[in-house]
Amino acid sequence: MTTTDFRDRLYELYRPPSDHFTFVDVPDMQFAVIDGDGNPEGEVFAKAIKWLFTTIYPIKQDAKKRMGKRFAEPPLECLWWADDMSDLILRNKDKLKWRLMIVLPHWTDDALFEQGVETAVGRLGEKPTTLRREVMKEGRSVQILHKGPYEELEEINTKLYQDFLPEHDLKPNGFHHQIYLDDPTRTASQKRKTIIRQPVI
Numbered sequence: 001m002t003t004t005d006f007r008d009r010l011y012e013l014y015r016p017p018s019d020h021f022t023f024v025d026v027p028d029m030q031f032a033v034i035d036g037d038g039n040p041e042g043e044v045f046a047k048a049i050k051w052l053f054t055t056i057y058p059i060k061q062d063a064k065k066r067m068g069k070r071f072a073e074p075p076l077e078c079l080w081w082a083d084d085m086s087d088l089i090l091r092n093k094d095k096l097k098w099r100l101m102i103v104l105p106h107w108t109d110d111a112l113f114e115q116g117v118e119t120a121v122g123r124l125g126e127k128p129t130t131l132r133r134e135v136m137k138e139g140r141s142v143q144i145l146h147k148g149p150y151e152e153l154e155e156i157n158t159k160l161y162q163d164f165l166p167e168h169d170l171k172p173n174g175f176h177h178q179i180y181l182d183d184p185t186r187t188a189s190q191k192r193k194t195i196i197r198q199p200v201i
Helices: 043-067 085-089 110-124 150-167
Strands: 002-004 022-026 029-037 069-071 076-081 097-103 132-136 139-147 176-180 193-199
Touching: 022 193, 029 043, 043 076, 043 097, 043 110, 085 150, 139 150, 150 193
Parallel strands: 002 069
Antiparallel strands: 022 139, 029 097, 029 132, 076 097, 076 176, 139 193, 176 193
């Protein structure tokens, strides 16, 4: 049996330094995704997270049974954007739009994914209209690891978009990307680890 742990296999993608911004070339990767908008502390956001993990779990089980493969459960990720960039930087939560994601092994096919969705539907009811499997293309990106409460992300976003990118003559080339390495329901806010990533040109 082979083990695919994405945080080991793609080390530089999931373990950036926390004291400075670094560049990384992100390969094309496929994800289970759900789109939404509004406050991430609301019920819609929480339900979307539950749907993703409920869909992923049977994929893990079926992959082990049918393919002799297993993979460590990847972290939750989210793309963020807003009609006004300042709302994103300042984290005006009610004006945010989001795409929740969990990375899938490269060998996940339509049949495997749809089986996971069917299992989730059996447990949670009607399928969210935006739940799907999608390949993300980010390419050259800037990223950093933040350790601490989510409320502190505003300061990092300000440094990224108002200082680092202009100083290096760079522009955003895609959505603001956050990767949550901890479960916030089980991790004290001061100990949370969040990767901030921004594709650039």
